[in-house]
Amino acid sequence: MTVNLTLQHASEIIGQDNVDLTLAAGASAKVSNLTVASEWLTNNTGYLVTISVNDKSGNVLSSKRAGLSVEDDWTVFPRYGIVAGSPTDQNSILVKNLEAYRKELELMKSMNINSYFFYDAYNEATDPFPEGVDSFVQKWNTWSHTQVDTKAVKELVDQVHKSGAVAMLYNMISADSNPKNPALPLAALAYNFYDSFGKKGEPMTYTIGDNPTQVYYDPANPDWQKYIAGVMKSAMDRMGFDGWQGDTIGDNRVTDYEHRNSTDEADSHMMSDSYASFINAMKDLIGEKYYITINDVNGGNDDKLAKARQDVVYNELWTNGGSVIPGRMQVAYGDLKARIDMVRNKTGKSLIVGAYMEEPGIDYTVPGGKATNGAGKDALAGKPLQADATLLVDATVAAAGGYHMSIAALANANAALNVLQSAYYPTQYLSVAKDTIRKLYNYQQFITAYENLLRGEGVTNSTQAVSTKNASGEILSKDALGVTGDQVWTFAKSGKGFSTVQMINMMGINAGWHNEEGYADNKTPDAQENLTVRLSLAGKTAQEAAKIADQVYVTSPDDWATSSMKKAQASLETDENGQPVLVISVPKLTLWNMLYIKEDTTATPVEPVTNQAGKKVDNTVTSEASSETAKSENTTVNKGSEAPTDTKPSVEAPKLDETTKPAPSVDELVNSAAVPVAIAVSETAHDKKDDNSVSNTDQGTVASDSITTPASEAASTAASTVSSEVSESVTVSSEPSETENSSEASTSESATPTTTAISESHAVVEPVASLTESESQASTSLVSETTSTIVSVAPSEVSESTSEEVILMDYQKTSIVGIDSL
Structure with a gap:
């Protein structure tokens, strides 16, 4: 029996390690020293482990797969999550719910979330955390009178830091929660130029019902800038936050106090005109140490924000916002991509998208609640969130080069994890099924592992023609913009030395992303098989094209592949102009596929590294993609009038070279198209922006620890054997697995992850067994907890000899219990 570890970047095997075992019936063994050496790793790079x-005999008994990101700057590949009040306790953040929050944060950590913003965790906008106050009730919150325990917030911020992530404090950039008694004189407020947020000439005010909730200052007002900078710096210092997630209520044409009654537009300006100067003022006043970003509601202010020193770009997108595609609103998947493309072109950054799914409408003035849309009916009927609706938005945003912020920790008694369905984050009516969480987990692994292909430096839309046909020759890719349904939306991107083709399945469904009608608007597309993708290689020579045809791969986060990158069958044809066309066979499409085409025909393949002498192998994937599910998947792996659409809606409170010998495939190397393995690392202090650290976010299951190590240090240190400070152990047991008869990946509530720890000399992959309560709460110092992965084998399945290596008769009845989770 052998335990294998493989580290892969795109199609290249970077390094491997393995340990041989001899196991007797009914016995168990612990295996150490599966190592990911730091010299294998490059900064700001995603890997598949x-x-x-x-x-x-080489047969796969069980396997797991996960994305690993090595990064010294989370803003390059932001993966944003939410911490907000609990719907179980009047939207409050309470000490008594800390354990529930911790469990959710561990799961989100395993999903590679590297940044969190704490939503509505403040007392009021102009005094987020009053000094000397242990708990406060939000007086402005008239619908639930939310309570916030500052100890709970501090402990959750600490937990975020221990995972190697950053914590952002949410607050409006220009709001005052006391409309009748604002903190600054009336001269500092913004005044409506049109009837919009109140009457013309009156202070810009947000009202819920008949209750004024917030009044707004002009972000350009220097007195306001100095005031709020001092307030936010103090709050972030005392509570340990790393930055400010600034929010806006939407754009509006305003005037200053002196010109509040003027009808001359020259005396007015848009609130968004001052976003950039406000951000830059905050950077100067608070300091570069703190991160900052502003929610540009519905986008469109990229030109204004181009000179802003914001660290990431965040847009909350609504269907009432104007699309980048002329003459449209932002209602379709393609509109989301268009916005992401615009931000990338203007700023060079990967857009974080807030796009809330389904938004169940329920009128609670009616006894028992009355649904106002299909999603509301679903919620009242107790139905869960429609999984594919969420996954399709995740796929669209990621394939386009952005990140969909959707996962939230709410200490919700009705959900192990939450997916945002409303702009008021504690109000999430639809539960999230375990299988949906499992799929979300797999998508997060994919997005992390292939981040350089999806949104790496230089990745841009390709000008090469691409299309998709079915087995009958019917063209399924009917609309390159992605605004029409009932098609396989296909678009190509290019990067340095490679291209990708993104395939989003909309067969049998419409292209609307919001899905407010819930299950009445089915979002499960018709699965496709035996597709053909044609990609123009115009400009390539015949020799170059032939080389490229042998460097085509297919992968998917969906269950048929679970991030496994497989060699695809590809051939060459010529178009009417005599230019080469790459013809690629795609065995299956569920929701999202990505084709990876290596176009660098001169590069020498990376020579893989093995940690055991004599076990060096070729590192290029060469096996053809198969429509059959891999063996391992059969195992259990335990504005004002001028811009009315830029305002937030009212809301409740991705031919062989004959001179080259065919190389073994990844499937041959690890003998599996595996499902995810968790990556976590041991704990170190978090030093905010000055840290310049590698963040190896763990990728696997419900609980784990993490570490940050300076990128320069991690990249330069040599591989070595495992020291006493970081150890890895795999326990192999011949006891029967409790889930041995399961035929597909399943969610295990008790399992804990495999971990990778990067020390000064190396990184160690550490499969972790399910911990007892006391073990799971054990503190860590320099290293991760010493735990183990159990491989279970029923005694009846082994040979009678207890001195020989176990021979397994039924591979479906063996599981890696310790790293089972999702």
């Missing part, structure tokens, strides 16, 4: 267990 696969761990598999094989019998002595």
Whole structure:
């Protein structure tokens, strides 16, 4: 029996390690020293880690796969999550719910979330955390009178830091929660030029019902800038936050106090005109140490914000916003991509998208509640969130080069994890099924592992023609913009030395992303098989095209592939102009596929590294993609009038070279198209922006620890054997697995992850067994907890000899219990 570890970047195997075992019936063994050496790793790079267990004939007994990101700057590939009040306790953040929050944060950590913003965790906009106050009730919050325990907030911020992530404090950039008694004189307020947020000439005010909730200052007002900078710096210093997630109520044409009654537009300006100067003023007043971003509601102010020193770009997108595509609103998947493309072109950054799914409408003035849309009916009927609706938005945003912020920790008694369905984050009516969480987990692994292909430096839309046909020759890619449904939306991107083709399945469904009608508007597309993708290679020579045809791969986060990158069958044809066309066979499409085409025909393949002498192998994936599910998937792996659409809606309170010998495939190397393995790392202090650290976010399951190590240090240190400070252990047992008869990946509530720890000399992959309560709460110092992964084998399935290596008769009845989770 052998335990194998493989580290892969795109199609290249970077490094491997394995340990051989001899196991007797009914016995268990602990295996150490599966190592990911720091010299294998490059900063701001995503990797796929696969761990598999094989019998002595090479058959896969069980396996897991996860994305690993090595990064010294989370803003390059932001993966944003939410912490907000609990719907179980009047939207409050309470000490008594800390354990529930911790469990959710551990799960989100395993989903590679590297940044969190704490929503509505403040007392009031102009005094977020009063000094000397342990708990406060939000007086402005008239619908639930939310309570916030500052100890709870501090402990959650600490937990975020221990995971190697950053914590952002949410607050409006120009709001005052006391409309009748604002903190600054009336001269500092913004005044409506048109009837919009109140009457013309009156202070810009947000009202819920008949209750004025917030009044707004002009972000350009220097007195306001100095005041709020001092307030926010004090709050972030005392509570340990790393930055400010600034929010806006939407754009509006305003005047200053002196010109509040003027009808001359020259005396007015848009609130968004001052976003950039406000951000830059905050950077100067608060300091570069703190991160800052502003929610540009519905986008469109990219030109204004181009000179802003904001660290990431965040847009909350609504269907009432104007699309980048002329003459449209932002209602379709393609409109989301268009906005992401615009931000990328203007700023060079990957857009964080806030796009809330379904938004169940329920009128609670009616006894028992009355649904006002299909999603509301679903919620009242107790139905969960429609999984594919969420996954399709995740796929669209990621394939376009952005990140969909959707996962939230709410300490919700009705959900192990939450997916945002409303702009008021504690109000999430639809539960999230375990299988949906499992799929979300797999998508997060994919987005992390292939981040350089999806949104790396230089990745842009390709000008090469691309299309998709079915087995009958019917063209399924009917609309390159992605605004029409009932198609396989296909678009190409290019990067340095490669291209990708993104395939989003909309067969049998419409292109609307919001899905407010819930299950009445089915979002599960018709699965496709045996597709053909044609990609123009115009400009390539015949020789170059032939080389490229041998460097085509397919992968998907969906269950048929679970991030496994497989060699695809590809051939060449010529178009009417005699230019080469790459013809690629795609065996299956569920929701989202990505084709990876290596176009660098001169590069020498990376020579893989093995941690065990004599086990060096070729590093290029060469096996053809198969429509069959891999063996391992059969195992259990335990504005004002001028811009009315830029305002937030009212809301409740991705031919062989004959001179080259065919190389073994990844499937041959790890003998599996595995499902995810968790990555976590041991704990170190978090030093905010000055840290310049590698963040190896763990990628696997419900609980783990993390570490940050300076990127320069991690990249330069040599591989070595495992020291006493970081150890890895795999326990192999011949006891039967409790889930041995399961035929597909399943959610295990008790399992804990495999971890990777990067020390000064190396990184260690550490499969972790399910911990007892006391073990799971054990503190860590320099290293991760010493735990183990259990590989279970029923005694009846092993050979009678207790001195020989176990021979497994039924591979579906063996599981890696310790790293089972999702």
